[in-house]
Amino acid sequence: MSLDAIPVHVVNAGEGGLSGNAPPLLRELLTGVRRLLSDAEPSSIDLTALPLTPADLDWLRDTLGQGEVRVTLDANGESSLDETACPGVWWVTHRNEQGAVVAQFLEVAFVPELVRAQVEDIRIGSAYLESLMSENPSARSTAPYDEEAASCRDL
Amino acid sequence: MQGSLIDSLARQGITRRAFLKYCAMLASMMALPPSAGRAMAEAMATARRPSVIWLPFQECTGCTESITRSHSPSIEGMIFDLISLDYQETLMAAAGHQAEEALHATMKSNHGKYLLIVDGSIPLGMNGAYSCIAGRSNVDLLKETASGAAAIVAMGSCASYGGIPKANPNPTGAVSVSDLVKDKPIVNIPGCPPIPVVMTGVLAHYLTFGALPELDAKGRPKAFFGETIHDRCYRRPFYDQGKFAKTFDDEGARRGWCLFELGCKGPVTYNACATVKWNGGTSWPVESGHGCLGCSEPDFWDGGSFYKALSMPADPLKLGGAAAVAGAAAGVAVSVANRVKKGAAKASHEKATLADLEK
Incomplete structure (x- = not known):
C-alpha cells in the first residue's frame, strides 16, 4: 500500500516543498566530475543519507536531466542506473524485491561498477557455456576448453 | 554452514553483482x-559466520519485534547467511533443557569468540529474583555468558541505560549491561525499540570488519548516532524560519511546521530516525505529526512531559549564532570551516528558544 491512499499530506518547507538542500549538491558533483577527468577516480553521493524532501529529489532529477543510457539491473529487486544529461553522472536507484526504494546514489563514473560483469560471475558463465556445449552434439568437435589459459586472460 | 560466505551465496545462485548491490545498500543504510x-564486499566474501547468543532479560520483546521487521538486510537473511544465531528464546524452535543445552554447547565451543546480544535491563533487587530464566537470575546468566564473549551488544534502551524498568522509583533495582560488565567491549544500541537496520547494521559491521563500529562517549555507533534528530529533520527549515505548530490540530500542524513547541525532543536526541525512517523507510514519528520522545537517550522516561517544550536556555543565542545554525543546515556540502562553525552552533542551539530566533 502506498502512502497516497492517506488523504492527509504534509506540506514541506519553502517554495513547493523545496528545502534548499539540493542545489549545493551540484557543486559537489562538479568536484567529482573534475576528479574523474583528472585522476579517473569515481565517486558517489548517498542521497538517502541527506535530508532531502521528495520535491528536492524531483528538482535534482529534473535539473540533471536525462542522458543517453538507461540501465536496468535485475538482482534482488530492480535497480536503475541512468545517465544524466551530464555525461559521467549517473542516477542510481536500488529497489528491494517489494519494489521499495532502499538506496539512491548519484555516481560519478565512466560506467557504474555494478554494470560491469564481475570476474567471478564470468567464470560461472564459462562453466555454463561448457555444459551447453556438451549437451549440443554439433559443438563437441571443437578443442577442449583450456581453463588455465582462460583464467590467465581474465586476470 | 561450511566455507566462506561468498561460496554459500554462489551455491544459492546469487551473483557477485547482486552481492555488490547488497553491500552498496547495506553501506548506505549503515x-x-x-x-x-x-x-x-571484499571483507564479507571471505567472512565466516560468527556465533551469536541473544539473551532476553527484563524486557518487553519490543526489540525482537523490531529486528524481525528489518527489511534489508532482513533478519531471516542474516540468520541463514551471515550469522549463526545459536540461542534466541523467541525465535528458536528448541525449548526447556534442549535450549539450555544449545546455549552451553555454543558457549563452550566458541569460548572467547561469540557475540553476545542482550536486550532488557538486569534487576539487582532481591538478589536478582525479579527476573529469572531456567531458575537462574539475569545477573548470574549475564556474568557467565559475558565471560566468554568477544563483545557484547546492548540492544535497546533497557540494556543500554536501564530503560523503562529503571524509571523512578525503579522497583526492581534495574541496571544496564555496562553497569555490570566492565571488561568487555560493549556497543549500546539504544532506542525503544532501536531502529531495525541499526541493529542488523552493527551485526553486519562486526561481521565484515571483524570489529565493533566506532563508538561515541555513550557507547553508541557514531554512524547512526552521530547527529541529532533535529539536525537531520526535514522540518528543520521551519524551525529556522520560526514556524511552529502550537497544537496538534492547528494550521501549523496541518502545514507540517516544526513540533518543537509541542515537546519534540529532536534537538537533544541522537538517532537515525530522520534519515533511515521506520517500516522499511515508510515514515517516522515527526513525519507522522508527533514530536520525538527521545527514546534513545538515557532516562528518557524521567525527562519530564513528552509534550513540554525543551527548557529555556541558560545562555541565550545571539542573532549571529542563529544565522550560523540556519546556514549550516542549508549547506549540505559543508566545508571544514563550516563544520567548525556548525559544531559551535550545535553546542549552543540545543538551548535556543523560539524567542531568541525571532529577535
Whole structure:
C-alpha cells in the first residue's frame, strides 16, 4: 500500500516543498566530475543519507536531466542506473524485491561498477557455456576448453 | 554452514553483482561512505559466520519485534547467511533443557569468540529474583555468558541505560549491561525499540570488519548516532524560519511546521530516525505529526512531559549564532570551516528558544 491512499499530506518547507538542500549538491558533483577527468577516480553521493524532501529529489532529477543510457539491473529487486544529461553522472536507484526504494546514489563514473560483469560471475558463465556445449552434439568437435589459459586472460 | 560466505551465496545462485548491490545498500543504510560498499564486499566474501547468543532479560520483546521487521538486510537473511544465531528464546524452535543445552554447547565451543546480544535491563533487587530464566537470575546468566564473549551488544534502551524498568522509583533495582560488565567491549544500541537496520547494521559491521563500529562517549555507533534528530529533520527549515505548530490540530500542524513547541525532543536526541525512517523507510514519528520522545537517550522516561517544550536556555543565542545554525543546515556540502562553525552552533542551539530566533 502506498502512502497516497492517506488523504492527509504534509506540506514541506519553502517554495513547493523545496528545502534548499539540493542545489549545493551540484557543486559537489562538479568536484567529482573534475576528479574523474583528472585522476579517473569515481565517486558517489548517498542521497538517502541527506535530508532531502521528495520535491528536492524531483528538482535534482529534473535539473540533471536525462542522458543517453538507461540501465536496468535485475538482482534482488530492480535497480536503475541512468545517465544524466551530464555525461559521467549517473542516477542510481536500488529497489528491494517489494519494489521499495532502499538506496539512491548519484555516481560519478565512466560506467557504474555494478554494470560491469564481475570476474567471478564470468567464470560461472564459462562453466555454463561448457555444459551447453556438451549437451549440443554439433559443438563437441571443437578443442577442449583450456581453463588455465582462460583464467590467465581474465586476470 | 561450511566455507566462506561468498561460496554459500554462489551455491544459492546469487551473483557477485547482486552481492555488490547488497553491500552498496547495506553501506548506505549503515551511513558509511558510498565507497565502503566495495570494501564490505571484499571483507564479507571471505567472512565466516560468527556465533551469536541473544539473551532476553527484563524486557518487553519490543526489540525482537523490531529486528524481525528489518527489511534489508532482513533478519531471516542474516540468520541463514551471515550469522549463526545459536540461542534466541523467541525465535528458536528448541525449548526447556534442549535450549539450555544449545546455549552451553555454543558457549563452550566458541569460548572467547561469540557475540553476545542482550536486550532488557538486569534487576539487582532481591538478589536478582525479579527476573529469572531456567531458575537462574539475569545477573548470574549475564556474568557467565559475558565471560566468554568477544563483545557484547546492548540492544535497546533497557540494556543500554536501564530503560523503562529503571524509571523512578525503579522497583526492581534495574541496571544496564555496562553497569555490570566492565571488561568487555560493549556497543549500546539504544532506542525503544532501536531502529531495525541499526541493529542488523552493527551485526553486519562486526561481521565484515571483524570489529565493533566506532563508538561515541555513550557507547553508541557514531554512524547512526552521530547527529541529532533535529539536525537531520526535514522540518528543520521551519524551525529556522520560526514556524511552529502550537497544537496538534492547528494550521501549523496541518502545514507540517516544526513540533518543537509541542515537546519534540529532536534537538537533544541522537538517532537515525530522520534519515533511515521506520517500516522499511515508510515514515517516522515527526513525519507522522508527533514530536520525538527521545527514546534513545538515557532516562528518557524521567525527562519530564513528552509534550513540554525543551527548557529555556541558560545562555541565550545571539542573532549571529542563529544565522550560523540556519546556514549550516542549508549547506549540505559543508566545508571544514563550516563544520567548525556548525559544531559551535550545535553546542549552543540545543538551548535556543523560539524567542531568541525571532529577535
